[in-house]
Amino acid sequence: MAALMLQGCGSDVGKSVLVAGLCRLFTNRGLTVRPFKPQNMSNNAAVTAPNGKQGGGEIGRAQALQAIACRTPPTVDMNPVLLKPQSDTGAQLIVRGRMEGTWQAAAYQDRKASLLPIVVESFRRLEAQADLVIVEGAGSPAETNLRANDIANMGFAHAADIPVVLIGDIDRGHVIASLVGAHEVLDAADRGRIKGFLINKFRGDPALFDEGRAEIVRRTGWADLGMAPWLPAAARLPAEDAVVLERPLGSAPAKLTIAVPMLSRIANFDDFDPLRAEPDVDFRFTPPGQPLPVCDLVILPGTKATLADLAFLRAQGWDIDLAAHVRRGGRVLGICGGFQMLGRRIIDPDGIEGPPGEAIGLGLLDLETALTGDKVLKPVRGQLLGGAFEGYEMHVGRTTGPALSRPLLSSGGAVSPDGRIAGCYVHGLFAKAPARAAFLAQFGATTHAGDHSAVVDAALDEIADALSQCFDVEALLGIARVRLHDLEAR
Template identity: 75%
Template sequence: MAALMIQGCGSDVGKSVLVAGLCRLFANRGLTVRPFKPQNMSNNAAVTVDGGEIGRAQALQAIACRTPATVHMNPVLLKPQSDVGAQLIVRGQMAGTWQARAYQDRKAGLLDMVVDSFRILQAESDLVIVEGAGSPAETNLRAGDIANMGFARAAGVPVVLVGDIDRGHVIAALVGAHAVLDPQDRDMIAGFVINKFRGDPSLFDEGRTEIVRRTSWADCGMAPWLAAARRLPAEDAVVLDRLTPGERRRVKIVVPMLSRIANFDEFDPLRTEPEVDFAFVPPGTPLPGDADLVILPGTKATLADLAFLRAQGWDIDLAAHVRRGGRVLGVCGGFQMLGRAIADPLGVEGPPGQAPGLGLLDVATTLTADKVLTLTTGRLIGGSRFEGYEIHVGRTEGPDLARPLVIRDDGTADGAISADGRVMGAYVHGLFGLGAARTALLATLGAVSDGIDENARVDAALDEIALALEQAFDIERLAAIAGLERRP
């Protein structure tokens, strides 16, 4: 079956968006398409229909293919818990915590499993579009590689290399990759594309000719700056550094940027609301005194990020916010922090330990080795419907659970609300996705929602990106590289 791998000259060159756009483009042509990423590193994870977790970029790409996400689409996921260690997820399930050096030494042993997942996707599709990680030109990481050329050669998948012209030196990036790659790796690259061009594309005609002359790779086109990509969920935390507060609107909602913040894309629907001034608050900056709602997000290391939160002085800011009558919502790890205490006796997320919580909810949490991974639907206590997911470790108990935030469709409850109704939290992610649920939550702040379901917004953005790529890329050449036979 046909396959094509999109690799890049570096991280954040737009590989994930291009793969999503190409998935939707070929799906719109009537093909059965599947996304695949051998190895991903992200704390933004999605729950799959087969009960595992994968990177959210692959879940988005599955949406682009109009197919449910499965664990085979991202068989190896690394979720950083510290600067030198990460939780390893293999085919959707926890497989321990690995230090960076140990993982580099052992990751080659995962290659057969990775290729097997790829073959499973091939067997059920007309085309698999593979996303690389980082850059194959980082030759110091080539030994034992399973994310880029190691996978491409093992699975026999041709590669198209992406250069990001927005960051500059794109000719040097592409030609430099050609220069440093091992000849056998270099032979896997059949073409290149340029991404994020602004202005008149003819102005770079000579540049593209120069890249062809120096590499002999096929020029497969140049994508414009894709404004619709802003309406897609972001996977990498690097994007948070570029998000700035907008103009003051009816209500202000802020999210402190914890050091191991996870699943922050669930707040994307708030950024598009016409009456919401939404902002992530970076470390070293106090929580704004005029915020209406502070959301404590999920985190990959709850105790460590609770200490990080206190080191920023955000605990003091949060207490003052509540005294002024402000509201607080905790999601997953943020929910755990709002309680009286958190204990990690088994060292699930780091060294064993415990710490007092923020004391804004009368609950306490013990982290456990078993992980909850489930898609969740139900209703907010006010009756509005939500669709979300749960992805957490830990058991939370306490009197405030008698006032839950949500009731799942199976009749079970989740979350807690303080006696005065101003502090609430839950394990469920995605409460802002459906227009009805977001409308109800914003109404408590005095704001009117646009009521648009996030899935509909994302779906429209994917179609817009697919159309732009159809016009910008040589799609027939890409199809030929992938091995797609021309259809009548």
């Protein structure tokens, strides 16, 4: 079967978007396509549907998006190894959708070698289902200090015998040095696996960089496979890296102002993409070091480390800002870890998030949470204020207390007696138009869009069309070993 791996000269060069765009492009041409990422590191995750006796599992948000691009349900095989950072040196390890404890960075380097057979096995299963598998690398293969036991880039490419295309980001500058430098530092075997390069995020007249592209070809011998322009539609896709939160959307007069503190381990922040796109909503992520602004609603987002981020919230003084917000009559909504913070106490007796411990919560809901038991991973649907939603739960912890007798959703959650403080475990709460409309109506705002999935789907088609015009698509198919005459026959 055919496969192609896109690796990058660094993180955030646009690998995820280009893989998604190519997945949609080739799917639209009639191929059965599957996405794959051997190892991902992200606190933005998605839950797959239950499979037989086994429940749902976790994969990176980018692979769930790429599955949408392929018009197929996401599976745990699409991202068999997921690392969810909990500290600067430690991360929760997810293997084929299931939590396998927390690993420190140094120890994980030794653990990786044992994961390679698992990664290759998942890839082979996808390969058997598809005409083409498009694989996304992680970080950069030029980080040669990480080459030993690698399963994310060249280590996997060699094990699975997959050709590689390398991506350079011209928006950052020094793209010639990035690509040529990668060629210089890679060993002969790794260098030989790269069959060509793509340049991403070009602004302006592409002819102005013709000499630069020729220089890269001359110095590397790799084929020039095209240059993508800056893709505005990418802003309408769910982002995986929290760095995008530092690029605020333009503000306009709005009926509802929402503030979300950027916790140090913020997770699943794409929950808020549908709200950010609403003209009636002025949506503001508040970075560390800045006070929460005066607003109508504060949303405490999900986090990969509830106790650590509760301490982080207090260190920023946001607990004081939040108390003042509540005294002014403002509303508060907690999602997942943010929901846990709203209670009276959080305990971690088994050290799920780090050393065993506990902390006093914000005390805004009469609840307690114990971080014990198996991780909850399940799709959920129900009603929010009479509007239908579809989402998922993905959390460790059991929450109990009187506030649960006043549920926010038909499926659970809690609301304070005065109705101004609420929380739940459901991610994706605002993606469906009926739930979003009901939620906004409380504040005198209205929705101006349908289901957010339609926005994402249209963006994928727009990106696919753009890539079809600027990439050498036939050359990419040839490198991937797709039988062109079979494609033409379709």
